[in-house]
Amino acid sequence: MILALILLIVGGTVAGSMLYGRRKQKRAQNMEEWALGGRKLGTLVFWFxxxxxxxxxxxxxxxxxxxxxxxxxxxxxxxxxxxxAAIGYWLTPLIHAYGRRHRLVTQADFFAHRYNSRWLGVCIAAAGLIALVVYVQIQVTALTLVVRLAAPGVGQGAAALVAVALMLMFVFLAGLRSAAFAAGVKDILMLVVVIALAWTVAGVVGETSVLGLFRTVGDRFPEAVRFPGLKPELGLDVTWLVTSALNVALGTYVFPHMFQLCYSADSGDTIRRNAVFQPIYSLSYFFIILLGFAALLAGTQAPGSDPNALLLAFVGERYPAWMLGVLAGTASLLALVPGSVLLLTCGAIFGRNIVRPLMPSIADRTELLASRLAMVVFAAIALYLTLGASGSLVEIGLSAYAAIGMLAPGVYCAFLMRRVSAAAVLAGLVTGYAVMWVPALSNLASDWFPHWEAGLVALLANAGVTVGLSLAVPRKALSLQPA
Structure with missing residues (x-):
């Protein structure tokens, strides 16, 4: 039953998205149509x-x-x-307007054009690809869990390989419009499943109401409902919460795939409406956290102590098999759709900002082919990272936000300052990565800023160097080779 429901949900959604994509557009013949949906996504499609x-x-x-x-x-x-969402309301219409005005396709296009430096675009493309591959790893990890649930006899490596193959198959057959349709189905299913589980979870664990469930968790596990949480030795206190939230907020719309989504909208008003209503989705997190607390109260143990598999294990123990099948099918879409868009973005960046600068006379169709083939390589890298990973999805996600946060100063300064140069952005980028990855500097940063999210400390160091160098040295003296 579980396998049948997964196949029904995933197969039906993929088939529907293919039909929708073919109806809305002809087969993509160029990068702009394939990666941006022709820059025609309206409010509803863009929302989903x-x-x-x-x-x-x-x-x-x-x-x-x-x-x-x-x-x-x-x-x-x-x-x-x-x-x-608050930052996005200001930032994303600016990205959209600049991208439409100059016919940009990728984030690296933005950096190369705004700072008049082809080689800065190449560096930004490489940095963006690093962060994107880590984010693809999250989706591959989750889809691997579902594959193993549907086929218990399949090993970790084989399940991860199947997950990657499914993502590649979807993204090769689809474009951005097809992904948008699948995203709409996925979001509706997610909300329905999460609300249904939250509506019934109190009775499932022996409580009379949601408030009663929270009260019992507070009585039995008082550390769970206050900071620093169940593992105080990790230092996840209020300081960590504030700095992590800021780091995620500053980095959300700096991800390369979010840039491409901004380019794909049909107008700035579409993007603003999305930012106004987007926080409504945050209400769903109340129910998601509730389910985690219910599993704690029920004594559920995650398979292999893997917190990523906790919800699937809890629903498998406490609910009928059909409910687990619906959840697993929805989780498949939660991984498949974003993972496919991320791989699409990786391919677009590689073709347009790595291959084209090396081969300026390359034809559009050849560039598109190179982009599609590159997706296979990036998917293989994500597969390798998945097989060697052991952290929770949240921990992997925060590492991706830390990596992409290094691009944030260059993005924000592009709209806030006129004197910022390509060399200053590159110097800030190198400084930020050094603070994050050079042990001596990262240890010094953790001593000076205890319990801070490491990515935010590196971002501030990056911003300080970028802004300081731009103000201290004339722009002409800092210019790199022009585009």
């Missing part, structure tokens, strides 16, 4: 596609498992979503 890239398995499987394993630190989800 944008939400589809924010509310992934990170939100459902990741946050519920994080609440079960760590407790109150899972409240991070509430803060980061609302802050991201």
């Amino acid at each position: 596609l944008n939400a589809g890239e924010i509310y992934t398995t990170f939100a459902v499987l990741g946050i519920s498992g994080f609440a079960w394993a760590y407790g109150a630190p899972a409240y991070l989800a509430f803060c980061s979503v609302s802050l991201s």
Whole structure:
């Protein structure tokens, strides 16, 4: 039954998205049509596609498992979503307008054009690809869990390979419009499943109401409902919450795939409407965290102590098999759709910002082919990272936000300052990565800023160097080779 429901949900959604994509557009013959949907996505389609890239398995499987394993630190989800929408209301229409005016396709196009430096675009493309592959890893990890649930005899490696193959198959057959349709189905299913589970979960664990469930968790596990949570030795206190929420909010719309989504909208008004109503989705996190606390109260143990599998294990123990099948099918879409868009973005960046600068006379069709073939390589890298990973989806997600946060100063300064140069942006980028990844500097940063999210410390160092160098040295003296 579980396997049949997974196949029905995933197969039906993929088939519907293919029909929708073929009806709305001819087969993509160029990068703009394939990667941006022809820049014609309206309010409803853009809403679902944008939400589809924010509310992934990170939100459902990741946050519920994080609440079960760590407790109150899972409240991070509430803060980061609302802050991201507030920043997005200002930032995303600017990105859209600049991209439409100059016919940009990728984030690296933006950096190369705004700072008049082809080689900065190449560097930004490489940095963006690193963060995107880590984010693809999240989706592959979650889809691997579902594959193993549907076929218990399949090993970890084989299940991860199947997950990657499914993503590649979807993204090769689809474009951005097809992904938008699948994202709409996925979001509706996610809300229905989460609300249905939350509506019944109190009775399932022997409580009379949701408030009673929270009260019992507070009585039996008082550490779970207050900071620093169930594992105080990790330092996940209020300082960590505030700095992590800021880091996620500053980085959400700096991801390369979010740039491309901004380019794909038909107008700035479409993007503003999306930012106004996007925080409504944050209400779903209340129910997701509730499910994690219910599993804690019920004594559910995650298979292999993997918090990512906690929700699937809890529903499997306490609910009928058909409910587990619906949840697993929905989780498949939560991983498949965002993962496919992420791989699409990786391919677009590689073809347009790595291959084209090396081969300026390349034809559009050849560039598109190179982009599609590159997706296979990036999917293989994500597969390798998945097989070697052991952290929760939230921990992997925060590492991706830390990596992409290094691009934030260059994005914000592009709209706030006129004197910022390509060399200053590149110097800030190198500084930020050094603070994050050079042990001596990262240890020094953690000593100076205890319990801060490491990514935010690196971002501030990056911003300080970028802004300081731009103000201290004339722009002409800092210019790199022009585009």
